Amino acid sequence: MMVPSNHQPYRTAASEAMKEPISSISTPSGQRILIRAGAIMDGCAHAHIPGCLLVRCSKRPGGIELIVEAVAAHIEPGSDMHIVDMPGDLLMPALVNAHCHLDLTSVGPQPRPSQFHDWLATVRRLRPQEPAQIRASVQQGIELSLAGGVVAVGDIAGSTRSGPSLVPWRTLRDSPLEGVSFLEFFSIGKGSQQRLDGLERVLEEAGCDRSMLGLQPHAPYSVNLAGYARAIELARRYKLPLATHLAESIEERSFIVRGTGPQRVLLQTLGLWDYQELTHIGLGKHPIVHLSGALAQARWLIAHANDCPDEALDPLAETGARVVYCPRAHDYFGFERTLGAHRYRDMLEWGICVCLGTDSIVNLPPESARAPGGRISVFDEARVLYRRDRTDPTLLVRMMTTNGAEALGLERSRYTFAPGCAIAGVVAVRTESDNPIRSAFEGDSPPRLVLGPSVRDASSASSALNSLGRGDPEADSGSTYSAF
Ligand SMILES: [Zn+2]
Structure with a gap:
C-alpha cells in the first residue's frame, strides 16, 4: 500500500502558528491563562469534573501559539496567571x-x-x-x-x-x-x-x-x-x-x-x-x-x-x-x-x-x-x-x-489537552446541570471557540449570516464569540 509520506500538503503547528489573534480575551505573549471550568475533557485521557486548564500564550511569527502547561482537577493559581472562571462550561479541544x-x-x-x-x-x-x-x-x-x-x-x-x-x-x-x-x-x-x-x-x-x-x-x-x-x-x-x-x-x-x-x-x-x-x-x-x-x-x-x-x-x-x-x-x-x-x-x-x-x-x-x-x-x-x-x-x-x-x-496533539503540546484552540459549551458532560451533549448551547483563531471581527460574521437571507440584522453575533 502506498501511503503519502510527504506531509507538506498540510498546515501543521510546526510550520504555522495562528494567523489570527486569539479570540475572546486579550492574550499578550508570555501570558498564562488559568481556566477553571465546570468540566474538561478531550478525546484521550484527560477528563475532570470540575477541571482546570493552564495555557501559556507565546508569540510566534505570524501569530500566537497556545501551549498547554497543565490540566487537572485543581491547579493552584499563581500571581502571573490570568484567571478565568467558567463553572457552567464544559471545555474541549477545538x-x-x-x-x-x-x-x-x-x-x-x-x-x-x-x-x-x-x-x-x-x-x-x-x-x-x-x-x-x-x-x-x-x-x-x-x-x-x-x-x-x-x-x-x-x-x-x-x-x-x-x-x-x-x-x-x-x-x-x-x-x-x-x-x-x-x-x-x-x-x-x-x-x-x-x-x-x-x-x-x-x-x-x-x-x-x-x-x-x-x-x-x-x-x-x-x-x-x-x-x-x-x-x-x-x-x-x-x-x-x-x-x-x-x-x-x-x-x-x-x-x-x-x-x-x-x-x-x-x-x-x-x-x-x-x-x-x-x-x-x-x-x-x-x-x-x-x-x-x-x-x-x-x-x-x-x-x-x-x-x-x-x-x-x-x-x-x-x-x-x-x-x-x-x-x-x-x-x-x-x-x-x-x-x-x-x-x-x-x-x-x-x-x-x-x-x-x-x-x-x-x-x-x-x-x-x-x-x-x-x-x-x-x-x-x-x-x-x-x-x-x-x-x-x-x-x-x-x-x-x-x-x-x-x-x-x-x-x-493539536486537538488534545496533553501538557506540553501546542493546541489549535479551546471550545466551551454551556451546561445546565450537575452532570455537565451529559448536559452539554443533550442541550442546544452553541460550542464557542474561547481560545483559538477568530473571524476577523464579529460584524463580518454577522453580515455573512445575514447575507444568506435568513439572518436577523439586529442580532449581536459578537455574543457567539465572547466567552469571558
Ligand atoms: Zn459530501
Whole structure:
C-alpha cells in the first residue's frame, strides 16, 4: 500500500502558528491563562469534573501559539496567571470537521428531497459558478465553522460547469482554518479523458506551493476506475491527499452492482453515458469492493460508507482508509430506511479511524444559517449520536478532534489537552446541570471557540449570516464569540 509520506500538503503547528489573534480575551505573549471550568475533557485521557486548564500564550511569527502547561482537577493559581472562571462550561479541544462543502454555503439549507438524485440535480443548479460568488460562499462557510468551534476542515472544492475550481482552496488558505481543500472532479463516460487532462492543467495552475490542497474523485458513479487510477497518479506526482464519496446511497449500489438505476439515467440525460463503462461496472460488486484496488494504492479519506455490509468492512480496514460519518446528512436523506443504521461502531471495532463531518449546509437544519447561533459544527453531529445511541462522550470528542486530525494529516496533539503540546484552540459549551458532560451533549448551547483563531471581527460574521437571507440584522453575533 502506498501511503503519502510527504506531509507538506498540510498546515501543521510546526510550520504555522495562528494567523489570527486569539479570540475572546486579550492574550499578550508570555501570558498564562488559568481556566477553571465546570468540566474538561478531550478525546484521550484527560477528563475532570470540575477541571482546570493552564495555557501559556507565546508569540510566534505570524501569530500566537497556545501551549498547554497543565490540566487537572485543581491547579493552584499563581500571581502571573490570568484567571478565568467558567463553572457552567464544559471545555474541549477545538473541533475538526472532516467533510464539508463550504462552497455550497450560499445555497443554504434546503428541504429534504424525495430522491437522492433529485437532490444532486438541485445542487448542480444552485451551486455558485463565478469566482467571486464561490469565494463569498466559502468565506461564509469559514465563518459559520468558526462559530461552531471548528478550526480545521476537510473541505470539498466543488466542480463548476466549467470544471474544477481552485477558488475554494485559495479562500481556505487565506483563512485562519487548517485542513485540506479537496479539488473535486468528475470523469465518466463520454469526454472523460478530456476532463482528466483539464484537471491536470488546473493542478499545474495551482503553482509550486500546494499546501492544503487535496484531490477528490467525486464518487464511483461519477468517476470511472480509469479516473481513480489517474487521481492516484496525480496525487503521487503532486503529493496530494485523496478523498472520495463512497457507498453513500442505494442508487449508487444499483449503478455499481447492476449498471442500472437513476444514476445511469442521469448520465444518459446529460448525454455522458457510454456502454464502455459496463466493462467495469454492473459486475455484481459492492461499491467498496469495486473500488478496493484503488483503496489499496493510497490512504483514502472516505466520505460516508453508509452502505457497508460485512464484505465491505475488510477492504476499508485492510487499506487503512479513514471514514467520515455525517449523521445529520444520513438522517436527512433517510439512509437508515434504505441502507440501515450506519456501522460506525463496527468500523471502530475493526480498527478503522472514524471521524465526523457535517456534509454541506444544504442538508443541515434551517437554523444553521440563522443569526444568532448559526453554525456548521461537528458538535451538533456528536449530539445526534449521544442522544440516539448513548455513544460514550470521550469517543465522540475523539471522533471530532484527534480522529478528524488524523484523517486530514494534521497533528493529533493539536486537538488534545496533553501538557506540553501546542493546541489549535479551546471550545466551551454551556451546561445546565450537575452532570455537565451529559448536559452539554443533550442541550442546544452553541460550542464557542474561547481560545483559538477568530473571524476577523464579529460584524463580518454577522453580515455573512445575514447575507444568506435568513439572518436577523439586529442580532449581536459578537455574543457567539465572547466567552469571558
Ligand atoms: Zn459530501
